[in-house]
Amino acid sequence: MKLPRKFYNQKTLKIAQDLLGKFLIRKYRGKKYIGKIVETEGYYGFKDRASHASRGETERNKIMFGRAGHAYIYLIYGMYYCLNIVTEKEKYPAAVLIRAVEPICRGRTCPVPTNGPGKLCRAFKIDKKLNGENLQSDKIWIEARGFKINKKDIVRAKRIGVDYAGKCKDYLWRFYIKGNSYVSKI
DNA sequence: CCTGGGATTTTCT
């Protein structure tokens, strides 16, 4: 069951936490890639210097300014894609970066490198062609499978790779499942 | 036009 549109109509940091334990599904050329989301980060508003949106709307980041429940995908360092879930109302830039998933094959955890935002996009065949895709589509979506992560198993921490962002680098806007081996950094 | 750096990862010393 795909998460309904209204799921994405919540505050960004709430969504970032609620996405833990949900399942990212990617269908590509007849294959289905499934991963349990184990690590996320929030990027929120005009003043978040870690966010692409802090310097205004551009051709690259315009999806972040669009409707919630869509995929924002960008190329970083010229070679890796990162997958984000757009949140908040139109014209307000915010998104949740999917930093890591636990890959599932035939109902079991399987050895696929998905412990990092660039790696999971490579493994799940996610690239710029999916930028702006509605998460109600049949190419990529997120679903719940009855899993419920216990609040005490959610760790809240500083975001990764944003040392340039002034005081924003210390915001505790990263969330991950305690003890999960696919979390990119502890 | 040129330069520098980035929401990353791998490979080297």
Add this chain to the structure above:
DNA sequence: GAAAATCCCAGGA
């Protein structure tokens, strides 16, 4: 720990 891979964007000449 440092360097390299190499696209997108901002800022300065």
